[in-house]
Every structure is written in C-alpha cells, then in structure tokens.
Amino acid sequence: MRLDIVTIFPEYLEPLNVSLVGKARARGLLDVRVHDLRQWTHDRHNTVDDTPYGGGPGMVMKPEPWGEALDAIVASGGPGEGSDTEDGSRGGSEHGPVVVVPTPSGSPFTQTTAVELAAEPWLVFTPARYEGIDRRVIEEYGERLRVRELSIGDYVLAGGEAPVLVMVEAVARLLPGVLGNAESHRDDSFAPGAMADLLEGPVYTKPPVWRGRGIPEVLLSGHHGRIARWRRDQALHRTARYRPDLIERCDPAALDAQDRVL
Numbered sequence: 001m002r003l004d005i006v007t008i009f010p011e012y013l014e015p016l017n018v019s020l021v022g023k024a025r026a027r028g029l030l031d032v033r034v035h036d037l038r039q040w041t042h043d044r045h046n047t048v049d050d051t052p053y054g055g056g057p058g059m060v061m062k063p064e065p066w067g068e069a070l071d072a073i074v075a076s077g078g079p080g081e082g083s084d085t086e087d088g089s090r091g092g093s094e095h096g097p098v099v100v101v102p103t104p105s106g107s108p109f110t111q112t113t114a115v116e117l118a119a120e121p122w123l124v125f126t127p128a129r130y131e132g133i134d135r136r137v138i139e140e141y142g143e144r145l146r147v148r149e150l151s152i153g154d155y156v157l158a159g160g161e162a163p164v165l166v167m168v169e170a171v172a173r174l175l176p177g178v179l180g181n182a183e184s185h186r187d188d189s190f191a192p193g194a195m196a197d198l199l200e201g202p203v204y205t206k207p208p209v210w211r212g213r214g215i216p217e218v219l220l221s222g223h224h225g226r227i228a229r230w231r232r233d234q235a236l237h238r239t240a241r242y243r244p245d246l247i248e249r250c251d252p253a254a255l256d257a258q259d260r261v262l
C-alpha cells in the first residue's frame with residue numbers, strides 16, 4: 001500500500017518510522033511518502049495561509065499549494081511507482097488514490113472505515129492547520145477522485161497530523177503480513193463478525209497470581225466453548241457499561257439466545 005501525506009510539519013510524522021508502521025515500511029509492505037506542503041509555494045515566505053473571506057478569527061489554508069501538491073502526487077503514478085515497495089500491486093490505482101481529509105467536521109473514522117481504507121492500494125492524507133483548507137480544494141478533487149472527510153472524534157485538535165497518525169496505524173495493522181499473528185485483530189473491539197459493535201473484555205497473562213489477585217478460573221479450564229462464552233459475556237457487560245449506545249444499535253440477529261438474557 002502507498003501512503004502520501006502532505007503537511008507543513010513533516011517532522012510530526014516521524015513516529016511512522018517506529019514500531020508496527022516502521023517495521024511494515026522496512027519490510028516493504030507500506031510505502032509512506034511525507035511531503036512538505038511549502039515546496040509547492042512560490043513566494044519568499046512560503047505562505048500557505050490567508051485571512052478568511054467573510055471575516056472572523058483564524059486563518060485558512062490557501063488552495064494553490066494544495067492544488068499543486070495533489071496534482072503532483074496524483075501525476076507521480078500509482079502504488080509501487082518510483083519506490084522499492086514489494087507491494088507492486090496497481091489494482092484500483094486506475095481510479096487514483098483515495099484522498100483522506102482529516103477534519104472534525106467529517107464523518108466519524110471507525111473500525112469499519114479502517115477496514116475499507118485497508119482495502120485500497122493508495123491513500124493521500126491532507127492534514128491541515130489553522131481553520132482548515134479552502135473548501136474549493138475538497139470540491140475540486142471530489143469531482144475527480146474519491147475524497148473522504150474523516151473525523152477521529154468529537155473534539156478539535158490544532159492540526160491534522162495526529163489524526164493521520166491515528167488513521168495510518170489503524171489501517172496499517174489490518175494489512176496482510178503487518179501483524180505477526182494474522183488472527184490478532186479478529187477479536188478486537190469493533191472487529192467485524194463476532195465483535196461487531198462490541199468492546200473487547202478483559203485480558204490476562206502470567207503470573208497466575210499477582211498481588212493476591214488471581215485470574216478467572218474459566219480461562220484455565222482449557223474448555224474452548226466455555227472460554228468463548230465467558231469472553232462474549234464480558235464483552236457484552238463492558239459494552240453495556242461503557243458504550244450503551246453500541247448495545248442499542250446492535251443487530252438483534254447478531255445476538256445469540258444467551259446474549260438476550262442480558
């Protein structure tokens with residue numbers, strides 16, 4: 001998968017060199033290209049912002065640098081182009097990349113969104129600063145590419161770089177070969193299938209007793225059916241406690257007979 005990220009703070013994306021994403025890059029599973037938006041400015045001060053039409057506080061990011069940046073990236077070709085990535089797959093790149101615009105005024109970025117984005121060969125992220133990007137940029141590229149305006153939560157950050165780190169990590173861990181154990185995300189909170197709309201319950205490891213606290217006996221039983229039932233009950237209890245909204249929208253068909261007694 002190829003990821004292009006355009007930002008005025010390239011150094012903010014340095015965490016993409018470490019841990020899971022860093023290893024995926026080193027192994028050629030992810031081709032991440034971070035671009036400094038200011039390289040597409042032409043004045044002495046490398047200006048990327050200006051005052052808002054209609055007045056009001058704050059500044060707005062100018063459309064010209066974003067337009068030049070996106071044109072250059074799209075023209076640079078599809079995934080694998082000009083890189084040594086092992087994932088030379090070009091499937092879907094004839095439609096161009098999906099442009100991901102982080103914004104608090106977008107639709108919520110959820111695990112389902114992460115799964116959808118993980119199926120794409122090429123994503124371009126446009127983390128903004130100030131009051132955001134001139135609307136005409138989103139309109140322009142919305143007519144030629146698939147644009148997704150996504151929010152990572154109901155709060156406002158100073159810039160889109162942290163949301164990009166969040167989204168890239170959520171997507172990258174779903175890519176084949178990135179997690180050591182391909183099954184690892186099967187039981188995660190929100191995972192499609194058995195965990196759809198549920199939070200994961202508690203987890204334990206050795207030692208069997210820590211500071212006088214043991215672990216639930218069922219986990220030592222070796223009885224897979226009972227363990228699965230216990231885990232599901234825990235997930236339901238935890239979801240009811242912390243996210244009753246998720247239980248309410250749970251598809252009744254996805255509940256089994258024992259779930260209904262809750």
Ligand code: SAM
Pocket residue numbers: 101102103104105126127128129130131132133150151152153154155156157158159160161163
């Ligand atoms: N005036 C904007 C509003 O109220 O919708 C907020 C702009 S915010 C200060 C600057 C940038 O940070 C946004 O354009 C976006 O890129 C990013 N950002 C802030 N909060 C975000 C969130 N919850 N999800 C995604 N991106 C966010």
